[in-house]
Structure formats: C-alpha cells, structure tokens
Amino acid sequence: MQKSRIKLHSNVPVILANGIFPKHDMCLDILRNAKILICTDGSANQLNSLPIKPTYIIGDLDSIDKCKTFNSKIIHDKSQDNTDLEKAIEWIYSEGYRDVIILGATGLREDMSLINQFLIFKYFKKINITTVTDHFTISCIKGEKEIDSFENQLVSLIPENRAIVSSKGLKFELEKANISIDGKTISNKSKKNKFKITSSEKLLVFQSHK
Amino acid sequence: MQKSRIKLHSNVPVILANGIFPKHDMCLDILRNAKILICTDGSANQLNSLPIKPTYIIGDLDSIDKCKTFNSKIIHDKSQDNTDLEKAIEWIYSEGYRDVIILGATGLREDMSLINQFLIFKYFKKINITTVTDHFTISCIKGEKEIDSFENQLVSLIPENRAIVSSKGLKFELEKANISIDGKTISNKSKKNKFKITSSEKLLVFQSHK
Structure with a gap:
C-alpha cells in the first residue's frame, strides 16, 4: 500500500465530509490511522463496511442511529448559518487545533464541492486545512x-x-x-x-x- | 425516461467535457438529442458504447484515433493558454452561437471542476452557458x-x-x-x-x- 505523504501527527484531526467516499489508498491510509476522526452527519454511514469508528459525529442527527453503533461522541451545533463541515472545522478550532485534514470534501453535489474548496481560503488565517481527494492533496x-x-x-x-x-x-x-x-x-x-x-x-x- | 426541462433547440450546441461521464437520464437525453455535439478530446472515448457520434472533436488529438471511427470533424486549436473546454466554447462563439449546454464539466479532477464552473462567469457577457450534471442544472x-x-x-x-x-x-x-x-x-x-x-x-x- 502506498504510504501517505502527509505526516499523521497524533494531534492532527481528520474530518470525513459527506462528498464522494474516498477510494484512493492515500485517503484510506489517512482514515485508518486517524487518532481523532470526525464525521459530518451522514458521512458516518459510509464507514459501515470498514473497521473504522468516528471519534465524533457532528450535525443534526435525526436520521442517523449510528452514533450508538459507533459509540461516538456527539457534537451538537444546530446553527442554520453554516454547513456540517464548517461546524466541524469551527469545533476543531475551538478545541485548540490549528491543523486539520479533510477527506470526502468533493464529488457528488457540485455546490458543496465548490464551497468546501473555498472553506480553505475562509479559514486560512485560523486553521491550516489540507484536503485530500482521490486525485489531489489541496x-x-x-x-x-x-x-x-x-x-x-x-x-x-x-x-x-x-x-x-x-x-x-x-x-x-x-x-x-x-x-x-x-x-x-x-x-x-x-x-x-x-x-x-x-x-x-x-x-x-x-x-x-x- | 424523464424529460429534459431544457429546451433543445436545434441550434443549441452541446459540449461533452472530460469530467465524469454523465449517468442521469436528463444528461443522456440531452446527449442523445444534440444536433451539434462537440467532444473535448478524450471525452469522445467515453461515447464508444453508445449510439452517439460527436459532430466535432476539439483538442490535440495525438492519443485519439476515434475521429476516424466517429467520422467527426476536427477543430484544431493548439493554444497552451486555455483548456479544451474553453477552446470549444471559443469556437462555438466564433461560429455565432450565443447559447451552449455543457455536460461532463465536473467530477474527477477537482482543479478542472472548479475552473469549469468559473468559466460560466468568464463567458457570461459573451455566451449563455448552462452546465448540466448528474445533480444540478447550473x-x-x-x-x-x-x-x-x-x-x-x-x-x-x-x-x-x-x-x-x-x-x-x-x-x-x-x-x-x-x-x-x-x-x-x-x-x-x-x-x-x-x-x-x-x-x-x-x-x-x-x-x-x-
């Protein structure tokens, strides 16, 4: 298996967003080795078939009963002003982290993919976002x-x-x-x-x- | 099959770009009914299994022998300053068209997906671009x-x-x-x-x- 070029320090949290589920070895390597894995609501559903459990799940969790299955901690943030991915970034920042790796940020809905890439600009001064997709490290x-x-x-x-x-x-x-x-x-x-x-x-x- | 909500006037050309090949019925409906279909180089390869032939193929066609198979006309534009999709839009504009429908503009490479969506802004005054993906009409x-x-x-x-x-x-x-x-x-x-x-x-x- 290909080795990740991103240094997975134990204190760099990983967010799995709700875009297309990553297939590339590098993404799966990051997913498997994440010490802190945060799923944005529905993205947790996609982990069913893997031996990976999210540490936290964030979002309005009406439709997901996986929090129990996964035994994950729940982060409640019902704000209507931002997406679940932005909620997760804000939460990570509030916990004192200054780096984050995001998987699943692109693919499927093009409106989401577009704004997810612009989130890197928005948070540039606050938190160092690295997005890893099946094609690129961004x-x-x-x-x-x-x-x-x-x-x-x-x-x-x-x-x-x-x-x-x-x-x-x-x-x-x-x-x-x-x-x-x-x-x-x-x-x-x-x-x-x-x-x-x-x-x-x-x-x-x-x-x-x- | 679901009917396209986009009026397919005989004089509205369709470009198939080299992103993810469309699966949604609405996209396939547009593809099947296009009177003028322009493929951006490699995207023509994806038409192999369908009874659809591009009218034109644009790009540097070193690796594609499909122009003969398809009996398509070739548009040569070897400029290094823009992408094949932009070359296709420029050519359509130069032919006098003021509307175009683009399929396959998103998915796969995120850098391409991003700039392809920004092309709609760039050409706004010149040509009315409608991008149709598996999720949205943009x-x-x-x-x-x-x-x-x-x-x-x-x-x-x-x-x-x-x-x-x-x-x-x-x-x-x-x-x-x-x-x-x-x-x-x-x-x-x-x-x-x-x-x-x-x-x-x-x-x-x-x-x-x-």
Missing part, C-alpha cells in the same frame, strides 16, 4: 513556500480571486504572473522533489498523488 | 430573472465573489443579503413552479433535477 499558501513534491507531479494553482504568482521548480515557470481562476495555471508539473511558490494572495495548490 | 444570472422550477426543488446560489441578492419564491427568502462563496446560500428550496432572483453581481444558480 492546500492553501500565501507569501513564499517551499513544497515537497516529486518529479512530474501534476501541480495546479488556483487563486481565491486574483494573485501575482512566481514559481521555482515547475515545468512552466511563472514570473510575477497575474493569474485568476481560469485554465492558465492548471496542469503544470514539478521538476524535482521540491518546488517553491510565491503568491501575493491566497492560492490553492493542487498536487497529484504518486 | 446557470448564471445578473440583475433580475424569473426562473422555472418545481415545488421543493433544491436551489443553491453561489456568487463569483460577493453579491447583494434578493429572492421571491424560496423557502428561506433573501432580502438584499450580502452573500459570498460559503454555505449560507446553498440548500434553499423553491416553493412553487417559479422563483425570482435579483443579484447585483454574477451569480451561479444550482437547481436540482426532478
């Missing part, structure tokens, strides 16, 4: 950052709105490029085991799996 | 618009950045609400067979299928 940077990679890794860069971006170590280098949310900065490639990005604004970095 | 509005619907249809509203939005005919009405890309304006519901939206800026309207 993180957010601002300023200068050196990022672990591998040769020919697919790298896509998408800003919140616009950004001035430079790169070092990509196949198509950017030199103070004024970029927006379009196709011009997707499907780039890493040349070696590290690349560097400098961005004037918050920028999503998509890195394909090995 | 369109873009600005100003005031009355939209066909049905009771309890799921309606999500996501602006390009921010917008002042009012609604008439939704379960949770908006009254000059200052909205952004977050969870506050998703999962609303239509009360009847029409609802009205007024938006100061470009706004994606997601409407679930029947």
Whole structure:
C-alpha cells in the first residue's frame, strides 16, 4: 500500500465530509490511522463496511442511529448559518487545533464541492486545512513556500480571486504572473522533489498523488 | 425516461467535457438529442458504447484515433493558454452561437471542476452557458430573472465573489443579503413552479433535477 505523504501527527484531526467516499489508498491510509476522526452527519454511514469508528459525529442527527453503533461522541451545533463541515472545522478550532485534514470534501453535489474548496481560503488565517481527494492533496499558501513534491507531479494553482504568482521548480515557470481562476495555471508539473511558490494572495495548490 | 426541462433547440450546441461521464437520464437525453455535439478530446472515448457520434472533436488529438471511427470533424486549436473546454466554447462563439449546454464539466479532477464552473462567469457577457450534471442544472444570472422550477426543488446560489441578492419564491427568502462563496446560500428550496432572483453581481444558480 502506498504510504501517505502527509505526516499523521497524533494531534492532527481528520474530518470525513459527506462528498464522494474516498477510494484512493492515500485517503484510506489517512482514515485508518486517524487518532481523532470526525464525521459530518451522514458521512458516518459510509464507514459501515470498514473497521473504522468516528471519534465524533457532528450535525443534526435525526436520521442517523449510528452514533450508538459507533459509540461516538456527539457534537451538537444546530446553527442554520453554516454547513456540517464548517461546524466541524469551527469545533476543531475551538478545541485548540490549528491543523486539520479533510477527506470526502468533493464529488457528488457540485455546490458543496465548490464551497468546501473555498472553506480553505475562509479559514486560512485560523486553521491550516489540507484536503485530500482521490486525485489531489489541496492546500492553501500565501507569501513564499517551499513544497515537497516529486518529479512530474501534476501541480495546479488556483487563486481565491486574483494573485501575482512566481514559481521555482515547475515545468512552466511563472514570473510575477497575474493569474485568476481560469485554465492558465492548471496542469503544470514539478521538476524535482521540491518546488517553491510565491503568491501575493491566497492560492490553492493542487498536487497529484504518486 | 424523464424529460429534459431544457429546451433543445436545434441550434443549441452541446459540449461533452472530460469530467465524469454523465449517468442521469436528463444528461443522456440531452446527449442523445444534440444536433451539434462537440467532444473535448478524450471525452469522445467515453461515447464508444453508445449510439452517439460527436459532430466535432476539439483538442490535440495525438492519443485519439476515434475521429476516424466517429467520422467527426476536427477543430484544431493548439493554444497552451486555455483548456479544451474553453477552446470549444471559443469556437462555438466564433461560429455565432450565443447559447451552449455543457455536460461532463465536473467530477474527477477537482482543479478542472472548479475552473469549469468559473468559466460560466468568464463567458457570461459573451455566451449563455448552462452546465448540466448528474445533480444540478447550473446557470448564471445578473440583475433580475424569473426562473422555472418545481415545488421543493433544491436551489443553491453561489456568487463569483460577493453579491447583494434578493429572492421571491424560496423557502428561506433573501432580502438584499450580502452573500459570498460559503454555505449560507446553498440548500434553499423553491416553493412553487417559479422563483425570482435579483443579484447585483454574477451569480451561479444550482437547481436540482426532478
């Protein structure tokens, strides 16, 4: 089985959101090794066939009796102003964590997938969100950052709105490029085991799996 | 089979993009009835098992020999500055069309899904894009618009950045609400067979299928 490139410190909580259930080994590895696993309501149902139990379940749990089955703790937050995923992030933040890994954030409903990716921007100053999907590890940077990679890794860069971006170590280098949310900065490639990005604004970095 | 709610005028071209191949009857209905079907390179491969042939295939067609099999016309555009989907939209626009339906725009690669949804904003003034997925019909509005619907249809509203939005005919009405890309304006519901939206800026309207 492929080893996760994300260091699973015992104190990094994992959220399983209610998008498409992850299939990639890297996601399942993270799921299996999570010390603290938080399910957003219905996502817990998808764990039935696996020997994995959520530590916490958050949401309005009217339709789910799995909390008993799983013996999970329940986090009640009936706010109408945010999604269950955002409730889970807020709860994690309130518990003092400053890093979180999110699985199941994309796929199925496109409205949810879209706002779930924008949550990374929203919480950037408060909590460091890493979203892992079947295709990518998605993180957010601002300023200068050196990022672990591998040769020919697919790298896509998408800003919140616009950004001035430079790169070092990509196949198509950017030199103070004024970029927006379009196709011009997707499907780039890493040349070696590290690349560097400098961005004037918050920028999503998509890195394909090995 | 469920009837498409989108009027398939003979002069509305359909693009099949290279995301997840659509399964919903409404998408397949659109695909079967398209008078002009444009495939973005690899998406043509997915038509193998169906009695459907693309009218045009666009992209760098190095890896695809289906153009011969399908007897499709080839649109050559080797620009590195945009995706195959954007090339297809540009070509349709240059041919004089002002409406297009896009299938297969989401799913699989999240970077592509994200920018494909933002293409609706980018081309708003030039061409009226309707994206149909297995979950939603997605369109873009600005100003005031009355939209066909049905009771309890799921309606999500996501602006390009921010917008002042009012609604008439939704379960949770908006009254000059200052909205952004977050969870506050998703999962609303239509009360009847029409609802009205007024938006100061470009706004994606997601409407679930029947």
